[in-house]
Amino acid sequence: MTAPVVARERRAVDFTGTRTATPWIEGEPTLREISDDVIRPLVTRPGFGWWSCFAVALCALLIGVSAVAYEIATGIGVWGLNRTVGWAFDITNFVFWIGIGHAGTLISAILLLLRQQWRTAISRSAEAMTIFAVMCAAMFPLIHMGRPWLAFWVIPYPNSRGPLWVNFRSPLLWDVFAINTYLTISLVFWYLGMIPDFATLRDRTEAGIRRAVYSVLSLGWNGSARTWSRYETTTTLLAGLATPLVISVHSIVSMDFATSVLPGWHTTLFPPYFVAGAVFSGFGMVLLLLIIVRTVMHLERYITIAHLEAMSKIMLLTGSIVGFAYATEFFNAWYSHNVYERYTFVNRVSGPYAWCFWTMAGCNALAPQLLWMRRVRRSVPALFILSILVNVGMWFERFVIIVTSLHRSFLPSSWTMYRPTIIEVGTLVGSFGLFFTCFLLFIRVLPMIAMWEVKAVARHASGAHV
């Protein structure tokens, strides 16, 4: 078991370049200390910080539940939509949450393949975030239907109607498959990653229900070299499987718009643009979560400034890509010489929803440019604010794309305005509630840092796993 670790050591040098000393853990915790630190939240009573966060999240969730219940009982009419603007908050939130999910997969799959060691401390929580985000996202296509109780009709199953199948030409159907695949793979990946830690937990807890549960979850893991090598192979394979998903899911989501005829939607630029945007917002959210968690749960030692800096570099890159995409859209509109295209983009910057556009541009394209400065990249408060800005900006990006394109399309006779209702806002709040409730529960009941991986990059790493 020593060999791979040593090998990783060497690569680490190659990748991080500067120092042989890997900066990914501060201080020199022994392996036991690492386990203690990570497992502490699971065994001790939660502190005031956690409780207050949880209370807030739960309230938000309840607001969301009641909003959705009311909407399903009464009809989509309780939202602000109309004959011209058929989608607004609902699909905006959907795309937003799907985007958030991306960082998790990226970190756990792509960075694993690239053998990026700094991912070790954050991968677990990033993957958890992915799953919760996709859960939130998946909720919206369901509740935005006029007759959600018939949602199962989008699944191709043998039926007594002829049989009558689904429309495989419809991007919405592609979404169904894409999202389900994504969710499944992410879940498997997440669970697989936790097996060794479950074993650790099992070994540390004395007989009882907890132990029983852990032993079932750890699938009889015994940490033998054979298990490990198989384990390594599996994860690598899965990573290979998951990698294309990072690209595919959001490309397909973007096709909901790209394949339409609507000016502002109908563009081939969308798939790459959406993927970049997704990773961008994803890292924004990871950063936000980790900054909160490391302070609330006192894990500064494992989630170091170096981690944050690494992530902010990715944000800088993807943010710039997004900014470039905006510019390209406008160039295309001007260059196409198409009266409808042109109007749509003029309307974006100067129309009644211009403020949304400028919020989006400011938060997504301009703000991240600050990250060129090392000082900003290493300042926790700056990153905290930036990560919030990025999330706000990315939400508005989807809103701008959807609403400004719809509300003034081809025939001026049907131009309208869209105003969200309290119910829609409630639903958005609720989705955040759901997300944070899940996440807060997660950090209490599951090891939020992959112990075995962290140990692997610990200074005096040895093959032994406690």
Added chain:
Amino acid sequence: MTRWKLVIAIAAITSVVGAGVVARELSRVGVHQWYSPVQPIAFSHKLHAGDSRIPCLYCHFGARTSRHAGIPPANVCMNCHGILQKQSAEIEKLKELVAIARPIAWTKVHNLPDFVYFNHSQHVIAGVACQACHGHVERMERIEQEAPLTMGWCIQCHRAHSGGANAPAASLDCGKCHY
């Protein structure tokens, strides 16, 4: 170890079978095949349509011209029962109702949902036999829904007769029945 395998196998089988049963039951929701309610008057199609060979369209004349085949007005019954000597409790019921000029409240057997437009005359003109959908009415003492009347059941016939040699062609357009 084999014990585990066995457990897993059983679990798998039961879940698969269970799923199958549930799916089958759900697909039967709203399908009222073999529905055969008791009618206010125990009218026997076997006797009338079977033994006495009265043509369906004699009583259900609407089927030729209208969307609804129609249930014969009492005066159609009386065309014969006004003259026929034969008596029975059921015929008495009929005559009483006619005497007090009250129409008979039959229970509808073949029900299609609101969102399906079905037109009898269209099918009668195309030469579809009544039995094709209503089953062997001439053998039924009490009317019973023999066909499932699901969309799939309609479609298989429409498919068989869509275009080709056997005109008139049955359409497969959704808008043929749903509007």
Added chain:
Amino acid sequence: MAQELTFFKRRPDAETSRRDFLTRIGFTLAASALASCSRGPVQKAIPFLNKPEEQTPGVANWYATTCAGCSAACPLLVKTRDGRPIKIEGNGESPLSGGGTCATGQATVLSLYDPDRLTGPMWHGETITWDEIDRRITERLAAARERGVVLLTNTIVSPSTTALIADWSRRFPKFRHVSYDAVSFSALRQATRECFGTAGVPHYRFDRATTIVGIDADFLGTWLAPVEFTRQHAARRRRALSGEMRHYQFEAGVSLTGSNADRRFGMAASDHGAIALALLRRIAAHAGITEPLPDVDAAIDEHAIAAAADDLWRDRGQSILVCGSNDVSIQVIVHAINAILGNIGATVDVDLPSLQKQGDDGAVDALVEDMNRGDVHVLMTYGVNPAYDLPAGPEFVRAMESVALTISFADRLDETAAHSHAVCPDHHFLEAWGDAEPVKGSFSLAQPTIAPLFNTRAAQESLLKWLGESPDFYSYVRAVWRRELYARQDRYHTFDEFWDHSLHDGVFEDPARGYRSQGSARLDPERWHAAARAIAHDHQRAAAARMPDSYELQLYETVALRDGRHANNPWLQELPDPVTKVTWGNYIVLAPSAAKALEVETGDVVRLAVGDHMCDLPAYVQPGQAQRTVSIALGYGRDRAGKVGNAVGVNAFPLVAAHGGHRRYVRGDVVLQRRTGKQLPLAATQTHHSIEGRPIVKTITLEELLSGTPEVMAPQPSLWPEREGGEHHWSMVIDLNACTGCSACVTACQAENNVPVVGPDEVRRGREMHWIRIDRYVDVAPDNDAALDVAFQPMMCQHCQDAPCETVCPVLATVHSSDGINQQIYNRCIGTRYCENNCPYKVRRFNWFQYAGNQEFDYTTTDPLERMVLNPDVVVRSRGVMEKCSLCVQRIQAEKLSAKQEGRRLADGRIKTACQQSCPANAIVFGDLNDPESEVARLRRSRRHFTVLEELGTRPNVGYLMRVTNGEKTEKPS
């Protein structure tokens, strides 16, 4: 009839359960999954006891009758299903309406099922039996025999009713019949009497006119007989494709007619006299008449008037000048001009005049005085609502107190009936016998299409009863026709034969009607000089009286609500006004300049003060409105119309002025003031009226058309494989050159396809459900916002061959049929609204709520009675599904079936969609493209044909024919 009545009166519950099925299916699915062994609701089927010969359940019967929606009395064909009238269509036999209808006419069928109708007679607010009320009334009549008995009605166009009224005057020595029209034409009648001896409104023939000049006469929208005139206008526009024709319109507010004119000029109503004079002066000069005319210094567009006058003169004998003003002098001048031009007898027929609008304002005012003096002992009001639509409504009510017995025939407890001692509710016209003669010599019959729903009685039968005769108007009408009309024809040799044919056709033309006088009528110049002096004098007085800050108010009728008698009809309340696109209520129309002066925008509340009378109305800023004039619609602000019509808008009748014994719909003494901070957002279906320079409505000038440019556009290449064609290829073409935007099609579609009414709040949210809408695009001249170029475009599902909606629906709820129809399958729809987003034409309508049977939307489907109007061949959509125009697929099916039944091939033109059938301009053509000889195929080959947003490659099956404008049109008035 009785039989089938008992038949379907049992039906509503059965109907309901069928209709609400969709509503429940969602929940049913879940519920029955739990109890899937249990059966659905048991449905009963109750046959006839004895089936009436003509009745087969499920087969429609058609009856010819006559519309009573307004005095134009258009002949109708009424479709009844299982004994219920469910759809009104125009009767093509009619030489006047030619099978067209208007929105009002289309909507009258809904009023039949109005739950606010009275269900029986009432005495002092208590329900009572007919026998009892007859007893009381007859004895009081006997007492009043030698005293004043007055029948107050609106214009009676029914010869039989007129005869009946004559009987009354024979029986009661002091009997008086007074008639007035809520919107009065009495000045025109008087002018005609002064000029030509016979009082009456001339019968106008716009189809014979090459040049039309209209002065504030909205003859395409609300003036006199819009359906007939629209038909004439369309015929004229078709002729115009081969030669130049011109229509000038001088008006204060923007009317439907003005919107369709070649050249429209916004000019204050107070200047219309001056305009008429200026026209006369120039035409007289042309005619070599030299007597000088008094001068009027008004700020009128001399250039425009000169152009109009010259065109009138050039086309003398085939030109026409009409004026909507209720001022005798102006109408005299107008008659004079038409006489000089030799139009009398050619385009203006005074020998066989229109019999509409016989009202006499003076007589009503006199009546009120008599009532106050106590000379009137019995007052019967029939077809009028003086408490509401007289300017002095309250005075009238007060006067009613000094009448011993007041009887109202109103069908509901309206403003007048509420103050009457006895209310003897009249039938709805679809329940009653009757006849009409709207234009001298053209008759039509009205017959019941359903047995009376309630314990009501035709007003005529009440009148007969009280005369002591048998209350049987049917025989009375027969007798009148035998006496008056049978003799006039020689086609049928027995009266029964004549009667049966007339009843079947619904119309009878007096063969002698062919006669025309040869425009001999010349006026004695002294008459028009007198009128001219009067106009000049009035003008000076008005100018002197005008305060610097005062505005001029013009009152007008809207296409939907007319004089307000249909205010309780939800279809009409929700019908977008053709000009402003506003529904549910009236508003004060301001010119942009006035809006700037008052610092208001559309939706801000403005307080209007006339003397001490005040009202608050939301503002509507309308380019084209004459400077310093404002317009308000009549017919709103009812407070006893019913659940739908009460308290919608403000009643403007009290603002009507009087002048020389005639009502005047213009007044100069109006003060406006902005109510700061107060807002009343208007429920408009279209808020953006500029076309943004987009090639959506295509226009071609006459020169281009005649010179053969532009060439027909080559079909766009497509990446989609060509669909393999079916038996048919349905297609529709709409002639934008004929369409006037009258919106009859909107209501017709609503009636045919069970389109729900959603109410003002939902309309404000942009959720109206109409399957067909009329887009209105305005191009305002930058220099002068009184000069408009307006285009109307009926827009419904375009049934694209390569439809963007079809590719995106995940569950195949919208798919293409083999015969070219884009089908929406409601029961498959799960409501993702993706199709709506991807539809470039935005013609899809989503059921945001459960509209049918929902108390929240208490308009047309909550009461089982209201549901009787639903078309049983079209499903009522439930909550959460998308819907849209189906090209009336149910009608296509029906016609294909009847062709099959009769073993014939389906002839072109047999299938008529609801919008097409209702169109008075015949602007809509539907047919099969697979038949190269079909009308629609021919039109699609026309050089004027285009499809909207062609460049998207959606290849719509609905096409349009370009508007044709006269080259000069683009030139703006100086």
